[in-house]
Amino acid sequence: MRQIEAMAVDRPGAGFRPHHYESGPLGPDEVDVQVTHAGVCHSDIGMIDDEYGISRYPVVAGHESVGVVVGLGSAVDSSQLRLGDRVGVGPIAGSCMRCVWCRSGRTQLCASRDDTVMRGDRGGFASHVRASSWQHVYRIPDEITSAEAAPLLCAGSTVFAPLLRHGVRPVDRVAVVGIGGLGHLAIQFMSRWGCHVTAVSGSAGKEEAALALGASAFLNSRDEGALGWVRGTFDLILSTVSADLPWDQYVDALRPGGTLSIVGLPAAAISVSPMSLLPQAKVVAGGVPGSIEDNRAMLDFAARHGVRPVVEIHSAGDADRALRSVREGTARYRAVIEM
Structure with a gap:
């Protein structure tokens, strides 16, 4: 359990304010990632401004998170993830891994999938983000910077x-x-x-x-x-x-x-x-984001073939400006916050 420092929004159209919550115990399949870079996507704006009619405030959005593994559940495969790995957590942070869709490799269609931004108050605009299934945590290739990797997790996928x-x-x-x-x-x-x-x-x-x-x-x-x-x-x-x-x-x-x-x-x-x-x-x-294997292939392909998002990098203190650029459609082409 750890104290999470997050950036929350209290009403549609508002800017960020500090917000804190307790993460709770780490489950056996869960992974905690200390966030260094967070992409800002239009889906984040959709939740922040209640475009979908499901937001409950305060909202902590964010679903393009890159950072470092700082917590591993007891059932996490240690051959796949280790403490200190540079990884990404995208729009889908978990799935049941038992249904016909998960067992056939189509994890993005799981009815119980954990949509990071739809959680409402535990997204990636925070010091840490938790993945509910370790299989949905992706190692970032060395060739791709963390600021570039963040938008790949959603837009790229x-x-x-x-x-x-x-x-x-x-x-x-x-x-x-x-x-x-x-x-x-x-x-x-x-x-x-x-x-x-x-x-x-x-x-x-x-x-x-x-x-x-x-x-x-x-x-x-x-x-x-x-x-x-x-x-x-x-x-x-x-x-x-x-x-x-x-x-x-x-x-x-x-x-x-x-x-x-x-x-x-x-x-x-x-x-x-x-x-x-x-x-x-x-x-x-x-179209929806890809499956686990789709996303691994996407990151590998991007690394080998030089596919990189064009990003505008904002400091955490300048996060409201990043939010405005996406709201107004002026970002060229993806806004990323250094957390």
Whole structure:
């Protein structure tokens, strides 16, 4: 048991204040991590500002935590984790490891999964964060700094998992909609994977950045008829934006059997005409962060192929500024707090 020093928020739109709580005894499968770096994700803002209607204040958010192992439960496999290891705890801090989803390797679908940010008052914006299942604690490769690793745990996992989930091949043509916190990583992963990547944005000013990240082509979605130019082009379209899009036009841009994977969170219902999907067996799929093995593969791939988030690093004393940059959408591209 230890005293945890956390950064809490008391109401929607507010800034951080100091908050303390007792961690409680360490369970047999649990791991305590002393946090050195914490990424700020839009899902954190969703909990802090009660966008989902489930927040109970005070809220301690944070689900992209990197730090050092300082506590191990009695059942933790010592060949996998040791005291002093540099590790990450992401959006899923545990799962039951007994259900059909966990036993088949799809831990991200476990009905009892421990969603770090959804705990409400025990997230990663704190001196320590606890993982309820040691298998969900990831060693960070030496090639990746702790500030870079933090956003990979959520944003990186979210955009890398569709490559595995949908069987994307190096010869495929893919499109990434949005060049932001998720999209700038998706472009890097997909281009290093070997794909021809088209970056899609409504901002013409992002073309240079998209090409520098590894995109092969750029499409300004605000140009008249732009989506019609790419009809039947892509094997996979990854939508990373929190916006309501002309979904039928994006489905039309898929090749037969292609997949529209949605990892951003639109505000309204997603509506697609049956005739856009059925005749050519196209797929519209939701996206969640990857499984345990997906995440290990993602970190290894990022280390070997130079995939790195572009981060703005803030001190703990400047954490409110990091919060504002994500709230206002001005972070380029991920905000990280040095704890």
